[in-house]
Amino acid sequence: GAGVSQSPRYKVTKRGQDVALRCDPISGHVSLYWYRQALGQGPEFLTYFNYEAQQDKSGLPNDRFSAERPEGSISTLTIQRTEQRDSAMYRCASSSQQRTAGNQPQHFGDGTRLSIL
Amino acid sequence: DAKTTQPNSMESNEEEPVHLPCNHSTISGTDYIHWYRQLPSQGPEYVIHGLTSNVNNRMASLAIAEDRKSSTLILHRATLRDAAVYYCILRDQGAQKLVFGQGTRLTINP
Numbered sequence: 548g549a550g551v552s553q554s555p556r557y558k559v560t561k562r563g564q565d566v567a568l569r570c571d572p573i574s575g576h577v578s579l580y581w582y583r584q585a586l587g588q589g590p591e592f593l594t595y596f597n598y599e600a601q602q603d604k605s606g607l608p609n610d611r612f613s614a615e616r617p618e619g620s621i622s623t624l625t626i627q628r629t630e631q632r633d634s635a636m637y638r639c640a641s642s643s644q645q646r647t648a649g650n651q652p653q654h655f656g657d658g659t660r661l662s663i664l
Numbered sequence: 665d666a667k668t669t670q671p672n673s674m675e676s677n678e679e680e681p682v683h684l685p686c687n688h689s690t691i692s693g694t695d696y697i698h699w700y701r702q703l704p705s706q707g708p709e710y711v712i713h714g715l716t717s718n719v720n721n722r723m724a725s726l727a728i729a730e731d732r733k734s735s736t737l738i739l740h741r742a743t744l745r746d747a748a749v750y751y752c753i754l755r756d757q758g759a760q761k762l763v764f765g766q767g768t769r770l771t772i773n774p
Contacts, residue, residue, distance in 0.1 A: 589764025592762065653710065
């Protein structure tokens with residue numbers, strides 16, 4: 548079946564512009580996660596949703612970052628007034644829900660490469 | 665999440681077994697041991713996970729020490745496509761997020 552789909556694959560924008568990154572999880576997956584990955588580093592958690600509810604946003608760097616998942620499927624990560632330090636690979640993952648979350652694999656998309664000029 | 669310690673890099677030869685070690689001396693009783701790998705220019709890929717017993721799947725085997733303070737990911741017959749960064753991650757049973765460390769960069773020689 549189809550995996551996690553992210554769009555666009557690449558986004559180049561000028562500093563100060565807003566950007567919206569989209570994630571389409573695996574069909575039926577209840578949980579959706581956003582991570583950010585700097586070059587040469589492992590992914591860093593940003594936020595996650597169960598269905599449409601944002602359960603943890605502790606990893607969002609500041610209030611310019613927000614995410615939503617209004618119908619419990621597709622999610623959008625929005626960065627307002629972008630800065631050069633926001634340049635990174637943004638990755639989305641999804642998983643089906645089980646009673647013990649730690650026992651459930653996450654499936655990652657190929658990411659969106661964001662470059663702020 | 666408890667921390668893990670992995671070698672920065674390892675090298676092996678094609679068609680030979682590879683044993684990737686991970687130390688997690690502060691693991692708690694409810695921590696699952698997860699392994700992910702990331703091939704160049706791709707997102708992380710789930711490999712295997714376990715709690716106490718050794719685990720096998722089509723990709724690899726996971727050997728967990730009896731005291732659970734260390735584990736080893738075993739690739740039985742490495743191919744060039746196994747060249748990747750391998751991450752060992754502890755994840756509490758109730759934890760949603762994955763906390764990635766630096767991982768081990770595995771190089772496979774032809």
